[in-house]
Amino acid sequence: MARHSFFLLASTLSSASTSTLFTTAFSALPVPVRSNNFNKLITRNMIFGKKEFPAPCVMGDESIMSPKAHGTSETPVQKNLRWNCDYDTADRICNFNRHYAEYAGYWTTTTFVEEARKEYEEKGEIMFYDSNTGKPLFVAPKGRDLNSFLKESQSHGWPSFRDEEVVWENVRCLSNGEAVSVDGTHLGHNLPDGKGNRYCINLVSVAGRPDGA
Template identity: 70%
Template sequence: MVKYFNAALVLAAGLSGAVARSLSGAAHSAAFIGGSRAFGGRTSVAMQAANKKLPIMADEEVMSQKSHGTSDEPVMKNLKWGCDYDTADRICNFNRHYAEFAGYWTTTEFLKEVDRNGPTTYYDSVTGVPLFTAPVGRSMDDYLKESMSHGWPSFRDEEVNWDYVRCLSNGECISTTGTHLGHNLPDGNGNRYCINLVSVAGEPKEAN
């Protein structure tokens, strides 16, 4: 039986353990970034405007019903790290509040296969576009330590590809085509995007 975590509960005060710690800095203001930023070897279109406030927000319309839930198509079959197809399709396309269970990503092949010597790019499990690259501005050990502490892969502003990632007013983190990714749960260090591994386990678009 597949277990799901109600991500809406993460937003409630008074939770214990790692979830509560993740909320400790929820009032921290978002960082500002000026100018353009290089991402994955190219300039991010979304960051060409100076002094862009992060996260970049979207309207609820992005998550409107389409031909396959909130997306135009199912998740791809060849997901990385042995991520479960049914779990991925449900979370990405037919879900707004639930997440893979805390620590799910550590039960996959991710920790065995991830590059420990350089950044890894994480692709949308539906469309194959690049959504995150990590680590950026920190070590792989720091990235993994933070992710393990909170239960989900956790990204910072500079690790997000703002060409394809948006947030809604309730903190939900989504792709520009309607894939549910996770939630932004700021802490004392700024925005922290807690993302389902099954949502970013796609192969690059050109490889499909």
């Protein structure tokens, strides 16, 4: 944040009403332009410390990640994960972890890119399933081609999805930005940018097979 923006925000906090605070601080913060509602929501999060991500993101509560039979899930990850993803890494990240991730670029060391290209050529999209339950979590690419999806994922270090690529029936975003499945699988985090919500997801968390097939 630029120095003049910081001082403007600080003086506003000490003297303005809530409505004036929001309006003035919003004009001071260098938030990327996407839509007025999106900018207002992100700015409110920055000011008040509460994260509420704009629709179509579906928010969930902390109870989703409560202790269960196997960490935060009822079951361990599937034994035959796709793309040669490592079982132990997947089980640790999916079920016994809330903050950490596979190392950046891990997905490029698997067979994902090669197999994804084949699936994309055959079906025009790639399905990503919960590594624990086999439920569909993401469908990509949508609104872009495969090369664009891979380029963005390469840039950030992890498979990166947009709102329209999320199966919201089975995915939730917590107030701390953590992306999880409705069954308690840790997936990654929502890290919005100038284009909107961006979900940086561990490949080992979405390498399941449909219904455990």
